[in-house]
Amino acid sequence: MRVGCRSTKSRSVKSAYLLTSFLRRDQVLLGDMGAGKSSLVLRFVKGQFHEHQESTIGAAFLTQTLCAESRTIKFEIWDTAGQERYHSLAPMYYRGAAAAIIVYDIQSQSSFARAKSWVRELQKQGNAALVMVLAGNKSDMAENREVEREEAEAYASENGLFFMETSAKTAENVTELFHAIAVKLPKAPETPNQPGVVLTNQSRTPAKSQCCA
Numbered sequence: 001m002r003v004g005c006r007s008t009k010s011r012s013v014k015s016a017y018l019l020t021s022f023l024r025r026d027q028v029l030l031g032d033m034g035a036g037k038s039s040l041v042l043r044f045v046k047g048q049f050h051e052h053q054e055s056t057i058g059a060a061f062l063t064q065t066l067c068a069e070s071r072t073i074k075f076e077i078w079d080t081a082g083q084e085r086y087h088s089l090a091p092m093y094y095r096g097a098a099a100a101i102i103v104y105d106i107q108s109q110s111s112f113a114r115a116k117s118w119v120r121e122l123q124k125q126g127n128a129a130l131v132m133v134l135a136g137n138k139s140d141m142a143e144n145r146e147v148e149r150e151e152a153e154a155y156a157s158e159n160g161l162f163f164m165e166t167s168a169k170t171a172e173n174v175t176e177l178f179h180a181i182a183v184k185l186p187k188a189p190e191t192p193n194q195p196g197v198v199l200t201n202q203s204r205t206p207a208k209s210q211c212c213a
Contacts, residue, residue, distance in 0.1 A: 023071060025185060028078045028093045030122075031103035032114035036137040039168035040103065041079045044178055049169050059093055066175075068182035075178065094122060099131040099181045104152075106136045106165065107144045112152070119159055131184045136165040139172055 029037040038060065042048050045064045060079040065072060078093040094100055100122055104115035115134065122132060134156045136147060149165060156163035162180060166173045 022074070023185070024074045024076060025098035026078065026093075026096060027075050027099045027101070027181070028080060028090075028097045029101045029103060030080055030090065030094065030115075030118045032105070032108075032111045033081070033083050035103040035105045035108075035111050035115075036168050037101075037103045038079050040101070040135070040137060040166060040174060040177075041077055043168045043171055043174045045077070047171075049171075059089065064178070066179060066182060068179055071182070071187075073182045073185065075182075090121075091125065094127075094130075095125070096127065097130065098127075098185055099133065101133045101135050101177070101181070102161075103135045103137050104147065105138050106147045106152075107138060107141055109146045112147045116155070119161065123159070129186065131181055132159075132161050133177065133181060134161045134163045135177060136163070138167060138169070139165040140167040140170045 029041060031037050038054075039049060041060075041062055042050070045062045059081060062077045062079065063074060064077065065074045067073075078097070080090055080093055102115045102118045102122075105111040119132065119134070122130060134152065136149070136152050152165075153163055155161075162184065164173050164177050164180065166177055168174060
């Protein structure tokens with residue numbers, strides 16, 4: 001039976017699965033300060049956008065659940081601070097994560113350069129099975145663009161990243177981004193038998209009944 005999709009804000013056990021159709025997966029957002037990481041998460045989780053979003057201190061934790069390819073996946077999302085003074089804390093969140101979204105502002109070449117730095121760090125220290133996504137945020141501000149889509153696409157292709165441009169303000173490609181990640185996540189290992197159930201192809205000889213005369 002398929003498990004229904006619903007959102008939740010409660011914190012729960014990390015990186016575990018309960019059923020083959022229900023998965024919990026850690027996800028981390030990395031990027032320069034002002035790239036719009038918190039706005040992306042807020043739009044995905046709550047459907048909200050704040051024009052003046054406060055800077056994250058350390059890291060923020062949110063959760064959201066969605067359905068993808070007959071699986072229900074609960075994302076446990078760590079939104080990390082972009083300030084340099086919090087850089088040393090980042091490995092706490094990306095080690096063991098199933099997916100990482102590296103966010104940059106399409107209006108800033110320096111933001112894109114910072115995103116590349118995060119990609120290099122993840123390639124050196126991250127999980128080899130990590131699903132890495134490059135998100136060019138603030139696509140609604142294309143008139144101020146410094147990073148061309150083709151430049152980012154080429155970089156993503158060279159480094160094996162999934163790429164998408166997004167806008168937390170207009171919600172463009174936000175849900176699509178997280179859905180694409182859900183599709184790319186490895187399937188959960190199958191459990192042959194449920195605990196307490198033993199299957200065998202060996203025939204058994206019925207025991208002789210013992211009756212009293």
